[in-house]
Amino acid sequence: MMNKFVNYLKSGNFFVLILVFAILFASIPIFSSLNSESGMMLNEESHYFVRMISQYRFTDVYFVDALLDRDINFSFYFYLLGKSSLPMSFIIYILPVLLGVICVWLFDFLLGSMGFNDKHSLFFVLVFLVSSPLFIFIFSTVNPVSLYLVFFLVGLILFVKRSYWSLFFSLFLGLFDFLLMIFFLGFLVVYTYWKHNNWRLFFSNFLSGIIGVLILVFWFGFDFSLILGLFNSSVENILVSFGGVGGFSSILIVLCVLGMFIAWKRSFEHFLFYVFVFFLFICSIYFDYLRIIFVLVACFYSGIAVSGLIVKKWSVPNLKEVTLLLVFCSIIFASIIFLRAEMSFSNSEYGDAFAFLGMLDSKKVIFGSERDGFMIQNLGNKRTFWDARSFLYEDYSEKIIIANKLYYSRNLKEVETLLVNNNVEYIFVNKEMFNGRIWNSRDEGALFLYRNSNKFSKVFENEVVEIFRYVG
Amino acid sequence: MNMKRSTILWLALIFILVFGVRLLFAFNIDGVSYESYNILRNVENIKNSGVPLFNDELSYGGREKFFSPVYHYILAGFSYLFNDFFLIKVIPNFFISFTVIVVFFLVFALTEDEFASILASLFSGFIPILFNSTLNTGSVYSLVVPVFFLCCYYFLRTNQNEKYLWKLLVSLIFMAILHPLSLVLAVVFLVYLFFIKVFVFRESKREAELVLFYFIFILWLTMVFYRLALSNHGFGVIWQNLPLDLLRNSFANVTVVGALFGIGFIPLILGLAGLYMNLFNFRSKGVTLMMSVCFVFFLLVYLNWFPLHIGLMFLGVALTVSSGNAFSKFLAFVFNLKSRVLGFIAIFVLFCLLLISFFPSMSTFEFHEKDTPSREDFLALYWLKNNSAKNSSVLSLSREGSFVSYVSGLKNVIDEDYLLISNVNKRFEDLNGVYEDVFLTDALETLSYYDVDYVFLSKHNFLIYNNSRLLFAGNECVPLVFGNKEDVPKIYKIRCGFSYDE
Secondary structure, three states: OHHHHHHEEEEEEEEHHHHHHHHHHHHHHHHHHHHEEEOOOOOOOHHHHHHHHHHHHHHOOOEEOOOOOOOOOHHHHHHHHHHHHOOHHHHHHHHHHHHHHHHHHHHHHHHHHHHOOOOHHHHHHHHHHHHHHHHHHHHOOOOHHHHHHHHHHHHHHHOOOOOHHHHHHHHHHHOHHHHHHHHHHHHHHHHHHHHHOOOHHHHHHHHHHHHHHHHHHHHHHOOOHHHHHHHHHHHHHHHHHHHOOOOEOEEEEEEEEHHHHHHOOHHHHHHHHHHHHHHHHHHHHHHHHHHHHHHHHHHHHHHHHHHHHHOOOOHHHHHHHHHHHHHHHHHHHHHHHHHHHHHHOHHHHHHHHHHHHOOOOOOEEEEOHHHHHHHHHHHHHOOOOOOHHHHHOHHHHHHHHHHHHHHHOOOOOHHHHHHHHHHEEEEEEEEHHHHOOOOOOOOHOOOOOOOHHOEEEEEEEEEOOOEEEEEE | OOOOHHHHHHHHHHHHHHHHHHHHHHOOOOOOOHHHHHHHHHHHHHHOOOOOOOEEOOOHHOOOOOOOHHHHHHHHHHHOOOOOHHHHHHHHHHHHHHHHHHHHHHHHHHOOOOHHHHHHHHHOOOOOHHHHHHHHHOHHHHHHHHHHHHHHHHHHOOOOOOOEEEEEHHHHHHHHHHHOHHHHHHHHHEEEEEHHOOOOOOOOOOHHHHHHHHHHHHHHHHHHHHHHHHHHHHHHHHHHOOOOHHHHHHHHOOHHHHHHHOOHHHHHHHHHHHHHHHHHOOOOHHHHHHHHHHHHHHHHOOOOOHHHHHHHHHHHHHHHHHHHHHHHHHHHHHOOOHHHHHHHHHHHHHHHHHHHHHHHHOOOOOOOOOHHHHHHHHHHHHHHHOOOOOOOOEEOOOOHHHHHHHHOOEEOOOOOOOOOOOHHHHHHHHHHHOOOOOHHHHHHHHHHHOOEEEEEEHHHHHHHHOOOOOOOOOOOOOOOEOOOOOOOOEEEEEOOOOOOOO
C-alpha cells in the first residue's frame, strides 16, 4: 500500500486533492461561525479590518479611525476592498478562501518555475501548508496578508520568469507594506545570487519597490511608529503550542531544520539562503506579516524532510512507521488544537451579547478585555476603552494602569472616579475573564463591586457574558 | 555481560547500605516535609475515587490542576502496604537507592572494570544534594533520576544488543509519561549526536533514528498533554509560574563552593578529570553521553531555566559516572607501574583521600526539621477540622498550603503549586503581607478579597516573621480561637468583612 501511495505521489496528480484540503481547512472556522450565528471570526482583528473596510466604503475618512478617533495609516487593502462593489458577505466569507486557494496554486507554480520537480516532496509541502494553523488563520478571515501574499507570489514568479512585469508588483508591495517589500527584495537578491544572473532586473525591482515606499511615506503620510509598535511580541506568540494566535507548530520548525539538514549542500549560495531564512524567522517573531512567508519556506523544507524519512531505509522499520505516524499526528493535532482554542469563541451566546450592545443607545465607552475590543466595536458598534491595537499608541501604559484598577481594585470611589474620567458606562465581562484570564473566581477584585454595589446594575447576562452598567 | 558473583554481592550490599542509611536518616526526622502533603492528598484521592486531584476543591479555594499522575498512581499502589508517613519515608528512598545499581551498570558499560564500577556506585548513593533533596520529601525525582540514567544506559547498549532496544523504548516512554524532564533527555540525546559528529566518532544510524523518534514523540506528547499549561504560561512554564521572590531563591547561580558541597569533592574532581580525559585523550561514546548530560544541565542552571538543586542532582550523578571512568584509568595506570610498592602506596593515599573527603560531605546531610511541620501544628489543624464549617478557607504560608488542606480538610488560599494561577505575584505578596500588617483595615481588605475565614500561624511562620501573633488581631473582628497568647501555633478567625452596599 505504501508503494501505491508513493507511486501516486510521483505521478503528480494530487493537486486537486490539495485544493480540496485547502478549501476544507480554510472553511472550517467560517462554517463554525455561520452555524453559531454569532458573527464572530477566528481572528478577532478581522472585525477591525471589516469595520475599516466599511468605513472606507461609506465615508471618505482614510487616515483616522472614525469610531475611536485615533490616527491610522492609509491602507490600500481597505481602499481596494472598500471601494470595490464586492458585497461585504463575499469579502468576509468567500474572498479569504479564494485567496487561499490562489496562493496554494501560485506557490506550487513558483516551485515548479524554480525547477523543483520532486512530486513526492511537493505533496507533503502543500499538505503541510494547507493544514498549518497559520494558513487556516489567514485564509479563513478577512486579512490584508491574504491579498499581499498573492502579490508577493506573483511578483516572485514573474521575477523567476525574468519578466519586467514584476516591477509593478514590487511597486504594489512597496505601497502595501514596506517590510513585505524588503523581504521580497531579500528573496530576489538571494535568487539572483544563486542563479548568477538577472542583476539588472533585480535592481529595477529594487528601485520600483523604493518608489512604492516613498509614495507611501510622502504622499500618504505613513506613520512608522504605528508599525514599530509591533515590536511588542515574543517567541511565544509564534508557537501555537504556547498559545500563540496566528503562529506555527513546533513540529513544523523541527521538520524544517531536519529538511535543511537533509538538503544541505556545501555552497555559499545555500549558506546565504539559510542565513536569510534564519533572519526571516527572527523577524517573523516581531512582524506577523512575515510569518506566512516563513511558513512557506518551513513547509518546503518540512516536505523534503518527510519525503526523505519515507524514502530512507531505517535499521528498525517499525520505528520508522511510528515516527512518521507521530509526525502526521503532530501536524494534524496542532491544527485541531489551534482550531478548538480559537473557535471556543464561536458561540451564539456571544452573538446575543454583541447584538444587545448594538441596540443600546449610548455614545459612551465600554470597558472589557483587550481581546474583545474589536468585536464590540464591529458587532456592537460601540466605542471601547481599548483593543488589541491600543499598544501602538502612546497612552497604552496609562491604559494598563487604569485597566488593572478596574479589574482588581475594591475601592469603590477609586473605581467610580476612573469610570467617570474615562467616560465608561458599561463593563463587558466574558466567561474567559473570570476563568483565569483576568480573575480566578467570580467575586475577585472589582468583580465583587460590579456584582454587589448599588452603583452598578447588571443589564445583560447569559451563559458566557455579563454586562454591567455604571448607574452612578 | 559476565560479572563475578562477588561483584553482584557487593552491589547488593551497597544497595542495602544506601537504602538502610536513608531509612535511618529519614526515620530520625519527625514527620514528612511540607511538599509531601500534596502527594499524600493525591494518593488519598486516587484510593477513594481512582483519579488524582486534577479538579482540586481545596487548593486555592478550588481550581483545576495539571501534572503527570504516574508517580502518584505508583505510590497509591504501595499505599495499601504502608500508612501515609511510612509511604513517604520508605518508597521514594527505595526508588532512589536504585540509582546505585544504574550507576554501576553505566560505569561497567564504559570501563568493563568491576572495581571502579562498585566504587562509583558507592559514591552515587551518597551524593549530598541527591541525598538531601530526596530523603524525606516524597519527591518525584526519587524515581525520575534512576529512570533518566537507566534510559542513558540502555541507549549506550542498544548498538551492542538487540534486546536493549526494546528495553530502551519502554524506559523512554515511561520517562516521557513520568515527568516533563523527558524533554531535557531528548535534548541531551541531540547534544550527544552533535558531539559524536564533532569528535568524529563512527556515527550510528540506529542512535540517530532513536533520537529522532524520541524527540518527535516528546514534542507530540508535550503538545497533547501539556498544552493548557503551555498556552497559559508560555515559556514561563519552565519556571512553573513561581512568584518572583521564590524564583530568585530557586534559580540561583551555580558556584564552585556550592557545587563542591552539593556534588561532593571526589565525584566533582574525578568526574571533571574523566570529562577532560574524554575531550583530549581517551574518548568514548559513553563518557560523551555523560558529557552531554553535564553540558545540558549546566547550561540550564546557568541560564536560570532550571532550579539549582535539581540541576546539581543530575550533574552529581553524571559526574560520578564519569569519575568511575577516571578511576578505572587511574587504577590501570597504578597496576602497570613496575614498582608494586609505589602502586600500593598510591592506592592507600587515594583511599585516605576518599575517606577524608567522605566525612565533610556527610556534614551536609541536614536534618530537615525546618522543612517538616511540628506536632503542635498538627494538633492545631486537627482542632480546626473539628471546629469549623466545611467550606472555610485557611490562610497559611504557601508551602504549608497542602499540609493545611490535608490535615484540616479545608480550603487553602495559596499553596506550593503555582501552575495555572493568574496574578501569582500579586497573590503571593498580598497574602504574605498579611503577616506583617499592622492595621486592621489593610489586613481586612486583603482577607476579604481572598475570602479568608481563618489565619493559621505556625511554628515555621514564626521562624520566618519572628512574630508570635498577628499584629492587627486579638479584637472582635479577628479573635484568637486556638492557641495561647505567648506561643505558636495560633489560629485566628475572621469575623468581619468589607461591604459596599449603601
